[in-house]
Amino acid sequence: MAxxxxxxxxxxxxxxxxxxxxxxPTVGTGIVGAPECGDVMKLQIKVDPVTGRIEDARFKTFGxxxxxxxxxxxxxxxxxxxxxxxxxxxxxxxxxxxxxPPVKVHCSVLAEDAIKAAIxxxxxxxxxxxxxxxxxxx
Amino acid sequence: MVKxxxxxxxxxxxxTDPRVVQAxxxxxxxxxxxxxxxxxxxxxxxxxAVEQAREQVGSLIGAxxxxxxxxxxxxxxxxxxxxxxxxxxKKKGNHVITAVTEHKAVIDPCKRxxxxxxxxxxxxxxxxGRVSAEQVAAALTDKTILVSLMxxxxxxxxxxxxxxxxxxxxxxxxxxxxxxxxxxxxxPLDVDEMGIDxxxxxxxKIYGPKGVGALYVRRKDPRVRLDPLIDGGGHERGMRxxxxxxxxxxxxxxxxxxxxxxxxxxxxxxxxxxxxLKKGIEAELGDVYxxxxxxxxxxxxxxxxxxxxxxxxxxxxxxxxxxxSGSACTSASLEPSYVLKALGxxxxxxxxxxxxxxxxxxxxxxxxxxxxxxxxxxxxxxxxSPLFEMHKQGIDLKTVQWAAH
Numbered sequence: 066m067a068x069x070x071x072x073x074x075x076x077x078x079x080x081x082x083x084x085x086x087x088x089x090p091t092v093g094t095g096i097v098g099a100p101e102c103g104d105v106m107k108l109q110i111k112v113d114p115v116t117g118r119i120e121d122a123r124f125k126t127f128g129x130x131x132x133x134x135x136x137x138x139x140x141x142x143x144x145x146x147x148x149x150x151x152x153x154x155x156x157x158x159x160x161x162x163x164x165x166p167p168v169k170v171h172c173s174v175l176a177e178d179a180i181k182a183a184i185x186x187x188x189x190x191x192x193x194x195x196x197x198x199x200x201x202x203x
Numbered sequence: 204m205v206k207x208x209x210x211x212x213x214x215x216x217x218x219t220d221p222r223v224v225q226a227x228x229x230x231x232x233x234x235x236x237x238x239x240x241x242x243x244x245x246x247x248x249x250x251x252a253v254e255q256a257r258e259q260v261g262s263l264i265g266a267x268x269x270x271x272x273x274x275x276x277x278x279x280x281x282x283x284x285x286x287x288x289x290x291x292x293k294k295k296g297n298h299v300i301t302a303v304t305e306h307k308a309v310i311d312p313c314k315r316x317x318x319x320x321x322x323x324x325x326x327x328x329x330x331x332g333r334v335s336a337e338q339v340a341a342a343l344t345d346k347t348i349l350v351s352l353m354x355x356x357x358x359x360x361x362x363x364x365x366x367x368x369x370x371x372x373x374x375x376x377x378x379x380x381x382x383x384x385x386x387x388x389x390x391p392l393d394v395d396e397m398g399i400d401x402x403x404x405x406x407x408k409i410y411g412p413k414g415v416g417a418l419y420v421r422r423k424d425p426r427v428r429l430d431p432l433i434d435g436g437g438h439e440r441g442m443r444x445x446x447x448x449x450x451x452x453x454x455x456x457x458x459x460x461x462x463x464x465x466x467x468x469x470x471x472x473x474x475x476x477x478x479x480l481k482k483g484i485e486a487e488l489g490d491v492y493x494x495x496x497x498x499x500x501x502x503x504x505x506x507x508x509x510x511x512x513x514x515x516x517x518x519x520x521x522x523x524x525x526x527x528s529g530s531a532c533t534s535a536s537l538e539p540s541y542v543l544k545a546l547g548x549x550x551x552x553x554x555x556x557x558x559x560x561x562x563x564x565x566x567x568x569x570x571x572x573x574x575x576x577x578x579x580x581x582x583x584x585x586x587x588s589p590l591f592e593m594h595k596q597g598i599d600l601k602t603v604q605w606a607a608h
Contacts, residue, residue: 068519076519082587099605100590101550103513103539107589129515129530133587135227168353182606 093187256456360504369398
């Protein structure tokens with residue numbers, strides 16, 4: 066089974082590898098998968114507090130080439146999107162873009178899960194901030 | 204510059220030795236008779252070639268020529284040994300002993316026996332992948348008719364204490380079969396000295412052609428009998444009917460002879476290459492773990508786990524080098540290697556494993572190329588591994604609550 070050109074490109078030149086400070090309130094972190102399952106994805110978004118848009122994204126992935134490519138592609142797609150737009154990213158679009166074979170579809174599912182987990186983490190943080198601000202004000 | 208791609212997957216199969224190919228060629232176009240044709244020179248010539256090959260295969264394992272049955276390969280040999288013995292000796296007993304790390308060509312016939320009402324004990328292995336003679340002795344019952352344990356493991360290269368196990372079987376009068384596909388021609392082996400009653404081997408693992416193998420069946424002390432799997436013209440003492448694949452058998456014969464003559468020198472050379480590979484990688488990378496036994500292993504086999512990187516991704520990074528991985532992603536089942544799991548190394552290290560299989564045609568230059576390539580790829584992948592990042596932060600990965608999917 067040969068890898069698609071796009072998978073190879075993301076594997077050889079992964080986009081947006083790295084990490085943001087997890088404690089930063091403008092950062093949302095999603096970690097999905099488990100080492101014993103053979104893949105772990107960490108995906109982070111950094112949201113501009115003024116525009117509400119994702120200004121930057123980072124990933125680190127332990128997994129096969131398709132898992133690396135799925136998460137690398139996800140970070141590219143996330144940049145510039147609003148939270149709602151980001152939530153609409155579907156694994157099927159990743160499958161299509163990277164021409165993933167059926168046996169690798171789970172890699173794209175993991176990427177979608179990571180996006181959702183990162184968004185949830187960001188929104189939980191924001192809710193806590195609002196909550197604590199309200200507590201402080203009263 | 205070394206020529207790429209580099210083949211370093213010799214536990215999967217080997218390149219046919221050009222000397223073997225040369226010896227086979229005339230049997231396609233000149234001496235193409237049926238070895239069972241008794242009444243003309245074409246048949247005699249073919250029969251002569253087959254009998255010479257039988258001698259050559261026998262000599263490699265310390266057996267007589269008449270004890271060698273030609274088959275289509277080791278999968279058939281294993282099936283014939285296990286099912287053939289089980290069927291022939293079913294009045295004597297219904298218990299078979301094997302191990303969890305056997306090749307599927309042994310495990311699956313044993314599972315079929317279970318479905319047919321036999322009782323099979325799958326022995327566990329120690330952290331090096333070994334079964335001890337004591338374990339075998341403890342598992343034997345008065346219903347045991349066969350012990351089937353591989354001589355060397357195909358994934359991790361671990362050698363079983365065959366001689367000690369053979370002794371235990373002999374004492375109890377139980378037949379001993381060994382799948383010796385990986386060990387034959389690589390490590391000295393003698394069926395009498397090791398108490399082996401049945402032995403499977405394959406040509407394509409010893410620089411011969413694919414599609415041919417043999418089963419050694421002991422003829423005396425004790426005389427082993429088998430129910431055939433394939434009925435027909437009564438070839439191979441009635442144990443395996445079907446026109447003999449003369450060309451392939453000639454190839455197997457010469458491949459066996461070359462191994463017998465060159466084994467000592469070749470084993471030393473391969474151990475040298477193996478250790479060069481290991482030292483070279485370990486000098487540049489931390490958190491690399493050897494799977495299998497440090498010394499009791501096949502000369503050419505080196506199975507390493509590179510923590511924090513996934514095996515298939517690593518293979519993608521060393522695309523000019525052909526190796527194998529125990530990673531789930533390289534298998535159709537999406538399950539990591541059952542052999543590595545049986546060692547208790549943890550699934551995450553199974554996912555991170557690479558099997559390097561060195562062979563006759565590998566060179567020092569190739570090993571050096573592979574060292575550089577592996578080091579580069581592992582560093583590339585660790586730089587983007589969340590596990591490596593956590594490890595560097597001092598987080599114990601075993602204490603993390605993973606959101607498993």
